Amino acid sequence: MVKRKVRLSEILLNSSVFLSTTLSALALGLIFFYVIREGTTLLNWELFTGNYHSRNYIAEFQDEQLQNYDMPDLSKVENVYPVDRFGIVLQEDIDLAGNGVVRVYYVHPDSPFNKMISKEVGTEEVDLDVGMIFQRISYVNHPTSLSRGGAQKFATELSDPQREVYELFFSDLGGGIKGSIITTIYLIFMTLIIAVPFGVLTAIYFNEFAPSNWITKTMRSFIETLTGVPSIIYGLLGITVFVPLTVRFTPAVNSNLIAGALTLSVIILPTIIRTTEESLRVVPDDHRAASLALGANKTQTTFKVVLPQASPGIITATFLGIGRVIGESAALIFVLGAAIKDTVNIYEPSTSLAVHIWSMMTDEPANIALSSTIAILILAIVLVINLSVKIGVKLLTRKGM
């Protein structure tokens, strides 16, 4: 009787172990699969280096003797619509963020589109370059036409000999995430510069210098608790303390990158303290004793003997911190804002990659493709970080450090 019971429970245990493993692996696999399937269409170097906000141009069309332009061979290209009359080819395409646009596929050097007069700067000529986006065409005696109609509609209209173009509104390709990448890099560096020294020194204090009494014990468990606090609460701290503080002492006028970095520092500080402390704790007391017995003082012992041995732990802590910075969104929406920028200024709002995803998903309609592409980028960064931690720690330990 007893024996059979044990067996049954063992079978149950084994099968639930197996089941849980399979389910977890499946869930994780599905996330990767989904993100990669959705995100790869937009994966493109230009996305990472391109501006989000496109530069717009309004230009006046000049009366021009039309001629016959020799056009490129289009037989192998899809979704292109030539306009022989003006020597251009339009293409139905998507921008970096995946929105449908009318792009310039070809423009003849002598095309009247290359001899337009910019409305902003006065009489200066503006060129239409390949890759630019047609936004709006105004005709003489005909209603203005918008890009929503697509490349084919534009091409048909332009090919109509009755129509005289009066004005063109066009722009660069937009939707790039360059600014958000730069912001993220700024955030990482600024956060680490603040949090790592503070965290490491605090850990040193707790582990090497603090007397073990109830005060330090309480502080320790307090820090332990802080690692589990939801980041949105740190966001509150950021908006009530760091944003006003930075507004008071820097040129910033509202949410800004410095406040973001300060908030993130507070978020990663407990992790850095704890991880560093753990690595300090495993440094053998023998080494401390040996150093002190050689007439070294406490400070020398701590910084020359103990701390170097904790460096793998500190590196791990640093990279855990980077991961946290890259992944944080909720708190940053408060303190850094959600304004997507192409040029980053530490005194101004901007977005990190994670918040960029948030912005894309709160757009109407949600831009899942671009979000997934950014997600791929984030996953890749996290992967690279994890690998470099492993390699770095291994190298350090092999050196005997």
Add this chain to the structure above:
Amino acid sequence: MEKVIETQELSLNYGDFNALSNVNLPIYRNKVTALIGPSGCGKSTFLRCLNRMNDLIDNVKVDGIIRFNGEPVQGVGVDVIELRKKVGMVFQKPNPFPMSIFDNVAYGPRQQGIKDKATLKGIVEKALKQAALYNEVKDRMTESATRLSGGQQQRLCIARALAMEPEVLLMDEPTSALDPMATQRIEELIEELKKDYTIVIVTHSMQQAARISDNTAFFLLGEIIEFGQTSEIFANPRDKRTEDYITGRFG
């Protein structure tokens, strides 16, 4: 014979626990003094009093007098760092720092502010030669010390202590983690070092104490039962308990 260290009515308590009581012991210059006794009798505790390593332990209370070259060792006004420079220590388990061989030996002098490369090199080489390790490591000074064998590591730790040019070397069971060959090398080394240094060694091996020491102190339950010349103690122990211990009939 000149006393380098002397304790008078030395007692030590760990909290409520009395680990040493009324210990009177002279340590003579250029002699090897062996401390023997069953486990837990306070040998290490006594040794740590001599360079104030007990300061690292909480709740330690020391009473009585310890003198090093006639100067008191206990007391708030004493420069502990100066004391530890003069009274070096070698631990039971070899504990080289995870640094290069050179950096290990140079560690102590460097912390005293010596930066000059040539000076450091001279100190390191001298210490390694004194510790009979130089020939084995002279071509691998930049290698990590943790790659040395246990016996080599222990000699490195001795060299590291010698680099401070101490007067006294305290050794707490320095060979208990080593094989017989490595042990023999350390014993030969101690014989050699005696010329320039005063050595206090804790050991559990009666043979070792008999082989290398000039004087022996037998500890039991925190007290010194017998102290005298090693030959005397091993040949004619005055106390029955000493006899029982050295003949192996005891704990």
